[in-house]
Amino acid sequence: MIMEFTIQQVAGMIGGTVEGDGSLRVTMLAKIQDAKAGQIAFLANPKYEQFLYTTKASAVIINRTLELKKPVDATLIRVDDAYSSFTGLLEAYDRILSFSKTGVEEPSYIGKDSVTGSGIYRGAFSYIGQNVKIGDNVKIHPHAFIGDGCEIGDHTIIHAGVKIYPGNLIGSRCEIHAGTVIGSDGFGFAPQKDGSYKKIPQLGKVKIEDDVTIGANTVIDCATMAGDFTIVRKGVKLDNLIQIAHNVEVGSHTVIAAQTGISGSTTIGEQCMIGGQVGIAGHLNVAARTGVAGQSGVTKSIKEPGTKVMGPIAFEIGEFLKAYAVFKNRGL
Amino acid sequence: MIMEFTIQQVAGMIGGTVEGDGSLRVTMLAKIQDAKAGQIAFLANPKYEQFLYTTKASAVIINRTLELKKPVDATLIRVDDAYSSFTGLLEAYDRILSFSKTGVEEPSYIGKDSVTGSGIYRGAFSYIGQNVKIGDNVKIHPHAFIGDGCEIGDHTIIHAGVKIYPGNLIGSRCEIHAGTVIGSDGFGFAPQKDGSYKKIPQLGKVKIEDDVTIGANTVIDCATMAGDFTIVRKGVKLDNLIQIAHNVEVGSHTVIAAQTGISGSTTIGEQCMIGGQVGIAGHLNVAARTGVAGQSGVTKSIKEPGTKVMGPIAFEIGEFLKAYAVFKNRGL
Amino acid sequence: MIMEFTIQQVAGMIGGTVEGDGSLRVTMLAKIQDAKAGQIAFLANPKYEQFLYTTKASAVIINRTLELKKPVDATLIRVDDAYSSFTGLLEAYDRILSFSKTGVEEPSYIGKDSVTGSGIYRGAFSYIGQNVKIGDNVKIHPHAFIGDGCEIGDHTIIHAGVKIYPGNLIGSRCEIHAGTVIGSDGFGFAPQKDGSYKKIPQLGKVKIEDDVTIGANTVIDCATMAGDFTIVRKGVKLDNLIQIAHNVEVGSHTVIAAQTGISGSTTIGEQCMIGGQVGIAGHLNVAARTGVAGQSGVTKSIKEPGTKVMGPIAFEIGEFLKAYAVFKNRGL
Numbered sequence: 003m004i005m006e007f008t009i010q011q012v013a014g015m016i017g018g019t020v021e022g023d024g025s026l027r028v029t030m031l032a033k034i035q036d037a038k039a040g041q042i043a044f045l046a047n048p049k050y051e052q053f054l055y056t057t058k059a060s061a062v063i064i065n066r067t068l069e070l071k072k073p074v075d076a077t078l079i080r081v082d083d084a085y086s087s088f089t090g091l092l093e094a095y096d097r098i099l100s101f102s103k104t105g106v107e108e109p110s111y112i113g114k115d116s117v118t119g120s121g122i123y124r125g126a127f128s129y130i131g132q133n134v135k136i137g138d139n140v141k142i143h144p145h146a147f148i149g150d151g152c153e154i155g156d157h158t159i160i161h162a163g164v165k166i167y168p169g170n171l172i173g174s175r176c177e178i179h180a181g182t183v184i185g186s187d188g189f190g191f192a193p194q195k196d197g198s199y200k201k202i203p204q205l206g207k208v209k210i211e212d213d214v215t216i217g218a219n220t221v222i223d224c225a226t227m228a229g230d231f232t233i234v235r236k237g238v239k240l241d242n243l244i245q246i247a248h249n250v251e252v253g254s255h256t257v258i259a260a261q262t263g264i265s266g267s268t269t270i271g272e273q274c275m276i277g278g279q280v281g282i283a284g285h286l287n288v289a290a291r292t293g294v295a296g297q298s299g300v301t302k303s304i305k306e307p308g309t310k311v312m313g314p315i316a317f318e319i320g321e322f323l324k325a326y327a328v329f330k331n332r333g334l
Numbered sequence: 335m336i337m338e339f340t341i342q343q344v345a346g347m348i349g350g351t352v353e354g355d356g357s358l359r360v361t362m363l364a365k366i367q368d369a370k371a372g373q374i375a376f377l378a379n380p381k382y383e384q385f386l387y388t389t390k391a392s393a394v395i396i397n398r399t400l401e402l403k404k405p406v407d408a409t410l411i412r413v414d415d416a417y418s419s420f421t422g423l424l425e426a427y428d429r430i431l432s433f434s435k436t437g438v439e440e441p442s443y444i445g446k447d448s449v450t451g452s453g454i455y456r457g458a459f460s461y462i463g464q465n466v467k468i469g470d471n472v473k474i475h476p477h478a479f480i481g482d483g484c485e486i487g488d489h490t491i492i493h494a495g496v497k498i499y500p501g502n503l504i505g506s507r508c509e510i511h512a513g514t515v516i517g518s519d520g521f522g523f524a525p526q527k528d529g530s531y532k533k534i535p536q537l538g539k540v541k542i543e544d545d546v547t548i549g550a551n552t553v554i555d556c557a558t559m560a561g562d563f564t565i566v567r568k569g570v571k572l573d574n575l576i577q578i579a580h581n582v583e584v585g586s587h588t589v590i591a592a593q594t595g596i597s598g599s600t601t602i603g604e605q606c607m608i609g610g611q612v613g614i615a616g617h618l619n620v621a622a623r624t625g626v627a628g629q630s631g632v633t634k635s636i637k638e639p640g641t642k643v644m645g646p647i648a649f650e651i652g653e654f655l656k657a658y659a660v661f662k663n664r665g666l
Numbered sequence: 667m668i669m670e671f672t673i674q675q676v677a678g679m680i681g682g683t684v685e686g687d688g689s690l691r692v693t694m695l696a697k698i699q700d701a702k703a704g705q706i707a708f709l710a711n712p713k714y715e716q717f718l719y720t721t722k723a724s725a726v727i728i729n730r731t732l733e734l735k736k737p738v739d740a741t742l743i744r745v746d747d748a749y750s751s752f753t754g755l756l757e758a759y760d761r762i763l764s765f766s767k768t769g770v771e772e773p774s775y776i777g778k779d780s781v782t783g784s785g786i787y788r789g790a791f792s793y794i795g796q797n798v799k800i801g802d803n804v805k806i807h808p809h810a811f812i813g814d815g816c817e818i819g820d821h822t823i824i825h826a827g828v829k830i831y832p833g834n835l836i837g838s839r840c841e842i843h844a845g846t847v848i849g850s851d852g853f854g855f856a857p858q859k860d861g862s863y864k865k866i867p868q869l870g871k872v873k874i875e876d877d878v879t880i881g882a883n884t885v886i887d888c889a890t891m892a893g894d895f896t897i898v899r900k901g902v903k904l905d906n907l908i909q910i911a912h913n914v915e916v917g918s919h920t921v922i923a924a925q926t927g928i929s930g931s932t933t934i935g936e937q938c939m940i941g942g943q944v945g946i947a948g949h950l951n952v953a954a955r956t957g958v959a960g961q962s963g964v965t966k967s968i969k970e971p972g973t974k975v976m977g978p979i980a981f982e983i984g985e986f987l988k989a990y991a992v993f994k995n996r997g998l
Contacts, residue, residue, distance in 0.1 A: 030892060031869070031892055032892055032893050033891060033893060036893050092867045092869065093865075093867055095867065095869070096865075096867030096868075096869060099869075107775065109441050109773050111439065111458040111459065111476070125793070126775040126793055127459050127477070127775065127791050127793060127809070129457070129458055129459060129476040129477065129494075143811075144775070144793040144811050145459070145477055145495070145791070145793065145809055145811055145827070145829070147475075147476050147477055147494040147495060147512075149494075161829070161831075161850070162793075162811040162813075162829040162831075163477070163495060163513075163809070163811060163827060163829050163845075163847075165477070165493070165494040165495050165512035165513060165550075167493075167494075167512070177851075177865075179847070179850040179851060180811075180829035180831070180847040180850055181495075181513055181551070181827075181829060181845055181847045181883070181885075183495075183511070183512040183513045183550040183551055183574075186493070186511040186512055186549060186550040186574065187509075187511060187547075187549075189549060189571070189573045189574070189591065189592070191547075191571050191589065197587050197604075197605050198545070198569045198587050199569065199571055199587065199589065201425075201428070201509075201547065203424045203425055203427065203428030204428075205363070205424065205427070205428060205431075213862070215851075215855075215865065217850060217851075217853060217885070217887075218829075218847040218850040218885040218887075219513070219551050219575075219845070219847055219883050219884075219885050219907075220551075221513075221549070221550040221551050221574040221575060221592075223549075223550075223574070227365060228362060228363055228364055229364050229365060229368050237862045237863065239853070239855050239863055241853045241909075242847075242850065242853070242885040242887070242909050243551075243575060243883075243885060243907060243909050243927075245573075245574050245575050245592040245593055245610070247592070255861050255862050255863065257855065257863065259853065259929075260853070260885075260909040260911070260927050261593065261909055261925065261927045261945075263575075263592050263593045263610050263611055265591075265610065272861075273861050278909070278927050278929065278945055279611070279927060279943070279945045279963075281593075281610055281611045281628050281629050283628065296945050296947065296963060297629075297945050297961075297963045297978060299611075299628060299629045313978070314629060314645070314646065314658070314978060315658055317662060321662070324664060325661050325662055325663075325664050326978070326979055328661075328664040328665055329661055329989055329992075329993055330981060330985075330989055331989075332988060332989050332992040333665045333992055333997045441773050443771065443790040443791065443808070459791050459809070461789070461790055461791060461808040461809065461826075477791070477809055477827070479807075479808050479809055479826040479827060479844075481826075495809070495827060495845075497809070497825070497826040497827050497844035497845060497882075499825075499826075499844070513827075513845055513883070515827075515843070515844040515845045515882040515883055515906075518825070518843040518844055518881060518882040518906065519841075519843060519879075519881075521881060521903070521905045521906070521923065521924070523879075523903050523921065529919050529936075529937050530877070530901045530919050531901065531903055531919060531921065532757075533757075533760070533841075533879065534753075535756045535757055535759065535760030536760075537695070537756065537759070537760065537763075551845070551883050551907075553845075553881070553882040553883050553906040553907060553924075555881075555882075555906070559697060560694060560695055560696055561696050561697060561700050575883075575907060577905075577906050577907050577924040577925055577942070579924070593925065595907075595924050595925045595942050595943055597923075597942065611943070613925075613942055613943045613960050613961050615960065629961075631943075631960060631961045646961060646977070646978060646990070647990055649994060653994070656996060657993055657994055657995075657996050660993075660996040660997055661993055665997045
């Protein structure tokens with residue numbers, strides 16, 4: 003898909019004033035030092051001003067207040083704040099790109115009594131089971147699997163090869179990246195007298211609230227008991243290859259980096275920042291706004307909001323760094 | 335799929351005696367404090383007895399010996415052991431649910447000279463190669479890939495998007511969760527004089543014995559030499575996002591938590607319990623019933639069965655915890 | 667697929683001299699102690715010579731200089747270096763096996779204006795978007811997803827269920843194992859005043875150079891800015907379940923073991939060896955030929971080529987091991 007606008011049209015979108023030929027067509031956003039003809043760049047940081055006079059971009063967005071020191075080949079779009087105008091264009095471009103696919107590619111599969119809203123995309127080889135409810139403007143990419151009885155809110159993007167087990171709930175404006183699995187069985191087995199293990203039926207579900215982003219190849223297990231949910235609250239951002247075990251609750255606007263694992267029945271508060279490769283043990287409560295350094299192991303509940311911890315059996319980060327300095331010097 | 339029984343029928347399944355209207359229909363199992371009309375709950379723990387008198391459940395399973403203190407709206411099913419009767423029902427429900435799909439959804443793919451047993455489910459977009467042998471009552475969910483020459487035993491469930499490379503062997507009564515990969519190449523490369531690496535052909539296979547459960551997005555690599563196997567023994571339980579390298583053997587009834595990695599040619603004994611995010615180096619022997627704490631790094635063989643270890647270069651867990659206490663106090 | 671050659675033909679491939687019946691047919695390579703009739707083995711290590719006199723193999727490759735101590739049933743192929751002749755055969759066998767599938771299985775999907783070279787395999791349920799360019803002898807296995815505008819060089823193997831987002835570039839002679847995701851969004855979110863996060867559009871791409879091998883269920887995120895790339899250089903070998911964040915560059919012939927994560931904008935030099943479950947922080951430079959022990963956490967740039975580091979906040983490996991010895995002895 004190519005999106006093509008005249009410079010005049012772009013200026014209109016961001017409330018800018020055109021200096022130069024506004025009828026030229028531009029198709030893509032680029033950095034001022036790399037831009038080519040047909041592209042549009044911006045200048046916000048004065049230390050890049052030199053590139054304004056040499057750029058190959060067809061158009062450059064600049065601040066209204068900037069005084070030119072040399073002639074400029076590119077058409078200029080003057081705005082109050084070049085940086086925020088440019089990021090606004092980026093976001094608009096990203097949104098258009100993300101939601102550009104519509105219609106149904108064949109072969110695809112949809113079971114009986116399933117309903118989809120307007121503006122939907124169902125890629126080839128996507129699978130939607132029975133009794134599924136899918137909102138407006140949802141994008142189901144190729145090889146995605148949406149099990150029987152799932153519900154998906156409006157404007158949600160399900161990338162290629164995502165697997166959502168039956169009966170799970172996904173909110174609106176979510177984005178789930180390729181290969182992620184939602185609703186697989188919790189890891190629950192009862193030891194038997196003969197040394198073997200018997201499966202504890204995992205009959206609960208997963209609920210992903212609105213505005214959640216989940217990276218690629220992450221796994222979120224279902225809750226154990228029927229009627230219970232593993233819950234990812236509003237606005238949570240999960241990176242790639244994360245493990246969220248059964249009955250976990252992740253509080254709203256918490257951010258978790260790649261390869262971290264949260265064990266069963268642990269509750270993470272709101273607005274926490276959890277680094278990559280962290281392990282958090284089961285049945286804990288982690289207070290709001292907790293920070294956990296990468297690779298740490300959290301083995302007990304954290305009660306004080308805003309605590310920052312680090313280490314294999316994590317404790318307060320400043321204390322850990324002091325202890326590690328002593329360790330490194332072999333106690334000297 | 336809705337399963338609906340009369341209370342009298344449920345009582346018959348668990349050898350219980352009905353008190354009240356046995357003709358009511360129940361469809362789902364629920365906790366006594368959450369249950370709604372049409373659901374069936376249980377009361378085993380005396381501290382929940384209060385909910386017996388207020389529950390909305392249509393039926394409650396209780397112990398024969400329980401003496402009611404107030405009138406109860408729900409129909410009662412009296413049994414010898416309410417807890418084990420309820421978990422038995424849960425297991426039956428889970429089994430019925432897990433094996434309820436049958437038949438072939440189209441489009442699906444099956445190569446020549448492949449055979450499947452009775453009661454099979456082949457989901458839409460599932461792929462079965464040539465010369466594959468699949469037993470009775472096997473469930474192959476959508477987007478699963480079963481390469482040429484694989485064999486799968488009876489009553490095994492292959493969830494959506496599982497990828498099994500050609501020639502690998504899966505036992506009976508196994509369950510493999512979505513996105514897991516079995517039989518990918520071992521990570522073997524021979525350094526060359528110019529600094530580059532040359533692939534060592536990986537021609538062995540993977541053998542998964544009976545009663546093994548494997549979580550989602552886990553990876554099990556094939557053995558290196560033709561005729562050799564990476565082996566997961568009977569009854570092993572693997573969680574999500576685990577790495578099992580080439581030529582590893584995992585002993586029977588060993589349990590491994592999420593995100594752990596076992597390096598090439600290591601043998602893990604029977605009935606070990608290995609925590610999450612553990613790393614075990616290559617070419618080691620880990621004795622039976624070894625316990626490894628989460629995030630530990632095992633760098634040498636463990637000879638004594640029943641040893642428990644912890645730490646980045648793991649040693650005996652009690653010793654590690656003492657050393658960590660000294661570390662935390664900066665040697666004071 | 668069965669490959670069958672006469673012993674005479676095999677001898678011809680490796681410049682060997684036949685002793686015995688060269689007209690027998692052999693189909694598979696095996697170890698001398700395990701080989702069966704119809705298989706071909708080798709003897710290079712003198713300590714296995716005993717098996718030469720008892721092997722069931724139809725043919726054995728041996729060194730020209732070997733003097734037999736007893737009669738041998740198998741046909742012999744004498745060569746200058748039995749070990750390298752055998753590994754050459756293994757490689758040839760592996761290559762033939764890997765590239766044996768050709769043609770298009772249906773149903774499969776290919777968008778408009780996409781081109782594929784000669785000798786291609788497109789498995790059932792594989793998806794190729796629009797404007798995709800695919801070279802000669804490329805193998806696209808079932809359930810692979812190749813987004814719009816991707817380019818793939820010659821002789822590259824894309825295994826089952828690999829997901830490549832639109833616009834990414836894959837070199838020649840690469841192999842990407844099942845379930846790996848390439849080009850998912852970088853993990854970039856701007857904090858807002860109300861505690862929520864806003865997505866930073868991820869408009870860059872991924873470039874995988876030639877001769878790269880990537881394991882199963884690994885994830886490589888795209889770069890943030892349009893025109894930028896996350897880059898995996900020539901000859902890199904990545905294992906399973908690895909996380910490569912946005913804007914990372916991995917230098918040529920670097921080897922990274924399973925479950926390691928590299929954070930955003932970090933550059934890894936050439937010919938590094940990075941263990942499993944390592945975490946490397948963002949915005950660092952790691953010098954060429956750096957060695958990182960498994961489970962280490964690298965938190966600052968490494969300037970000296972050839973440095974070897976270890977530990978949760980990694981430092982020189984010898985120093986770490988001394989410090990860990992003191993830690994283990996509780997400072998005594």
